Amino acid sequence: MRKAVTSLSILILTGALIGQHAMAERQPNQADQSETTVVMLGTGTPVLNQERAGQSILIVVDKEMYLFDAGPGFVKNFDALSGKDFMPEDIYFSNDSVYGAMNKVFLTHLDSDHVMGMPELMLRPWIMGRSEPIKVVGPKGTEEMTTHVLEAYQADIGHRLHGTQPANSEGFKVEVTEISGTQVVHQDDRVTITAFKVPHGSWADGMAFGYRVEAPDKTVVISGDTRHDQALYEYFEGADILIHEVMSEQGVSRLSQDWQDYMYHAHTSAQQLAKIGRHVEPELLVLNHPLLFGQSDQQLSTEMASYYEGEFVLANDLDIYE
Ligand SMILES: [Zn+2]
Secondary structure (H helix, E strand, O other): OHHHOOEEEEEEOOOOOOEEEEOOOOOOOHHHHOOEEEEEEEOOOOOOOOOOOOOEEEEEEOOEEEEEOOOOOOHHHHHHHOOOOOOOOOOOOOOOOHHHHOOEEEOOOOOHHHHOOHHHHHHHHHHHOOOOOEEEEEEOOHHHHHHHHHHHOHHHHHHHHHOOOOOOOOOOOEEEEEEOOOEEEEEOOOOEEEEEEOOOOOOOOOOOEEEEEEOOOOEEEEOOOOOOOHHHHHHHOOOOEEEEEEEOHHHHOOOOHHHHHHHHHHOOEHHHHHHHHHHHOOOEEEEEEEEOOOOOHHHHHHHHHHHOOOOEEEOOOOEEEO
16 A cells, blocks of 8 residues: 555645655556545544544545544534535535535544544534434444434434424434454445454453554554554554554653553553554654643654654644645
């Protein structure tokens, strides 16, 4: 996959071009016809941060959208993508638009910072035009969660369905696939998505996942929330873009010992991530879900740079990688 890409540019929607990477010469093949774009719709953690919506990553391949996680408040960030070349059109009250394209989401795990946006993802695009059920892939418990969401919002759903407002009867519905092991979870003519198990705190085996997305022009790997484990390297191998969670060692070192123990059981430090980066050598390493504990973004970047010489960027909401 990597040899099929000529360049990988990092665009910050609200800022300047911050990097460009020369890659191997592209050979004429299917990759020439496909374009994959990654948008960080939300980069937050459970720690409140005004600048970061809840965790959600959008991968767009030839205007087909694949969402990973649905943290609190990320849906509004679609508004900033309206009119972008790589996005489906923004047509009010039409399934043949960005609203209908919000039709599948892959959940890494059920911690609330990754799923509190599910009610909004289930209902808001429906109001705006989605007329088919949304597909949801996630661990055991996903079906129960989405069923309860629909029950919680039944007054709203009933009012829209049976009142004077035009509404379709399918777009709020959900088709859930629960997974418990490493497996291919989606395949179409462009994209293969593999879920792989990750160890995250005290979640049972098979309850937390990362995702490997293989598109014609690039491979993107999303770690999900995970502690460092060399057994995961095989799923990271060959990633053009590796989006990995991170925590500041300086920040964690200030916590009480029981919290430090928990953090290293659940998450990956900058030094550990540098080790991963050296092994995998992605074209771009994206530091995501930053647990700072009093450190600034700049301090975390400095910490990372002290361990890692490769190309990396600390993700912000609405960063675009293509
Ligand atoms: Zn998290």
